[in-house]
Amino acid sequence: MGFFSNLFGKKSCCICGAECGVTKRTGIKNKEYVCSDCGTKCSEHIRLSEYDKDGIVEHMALMEKQEAIYQKYFESTKKKIYPTTLEEEQIIFMDDIGMFTIRDRNNTKRKVNHDMFRYDTVESYDYYCKNDKDQNGNEVFKEDGIVIKFCQPNNIGGQSTATGRRSHPYAKREVVVTFRKRDKQENYADNALQHFDFIFGVHRDRTSLFGGPSAQKKAEIKAGANMLGALASVAKAAAKDGLESAVNNADLQAKIQGAMDAADDANTRGLSKYTQAADAAEI
16 A cells, blocks of 8 residues: 555645646656646756756746746747748747747647747757658658757866857757658758758858858958957057056947957857847846
């Protein structure tokens, strides 16, 4: 009796204190439980069983902040949505805030807090396709979309690198976004992949048909020129009014910041502007 009572009996949610039966709870570390209502406030891209109570409380607080960003910007921000109609799942890009969210037709009503993925936490993205076999052993289409991997602390030390990437706080595994389950539906995977390419400056090294520097080369030239110009202006102002006055000059500070922004743009192949946009949205 004791064994079955412990296994199937009601438990208290360690987050809200509510009683929850075996089908409405998830076991976490330290032999504690989270009820299904609290579970819906967490991301669907984490495994609650890998967390303890403090970790889940911290995660839920982060999700509440993400939901506040979603509510503030989703309706008013320009969006690129692939696929354009919600058959299975969609990726909704919001370039103005440097983030995207994923919409799942099976989860639109149950979702309490929306994941807002920063562009600069994406490590890689690729086409995803899954096939089945018919009764004759021939491969037949089952579903496709894209698969996204996020940067992990052990890959980049939890800090921004020269490429502008930073670790994602909880998406430890690949996220598969299924766009369609019938091959006769329109294929939007290429559209989504091309937009990711645009965000990460994949084609920045291309030159025009008639020659001339690539967009990346232009960015590098601009960064170098801006930095030299800023340093020359500081040196000139310091010689005239003293170093302290030069350092505190608002116009010079703006010029130096502009030079640093240009350098970041070149070093990150254009990603830095999305990092700045995401930082501003998170304030």
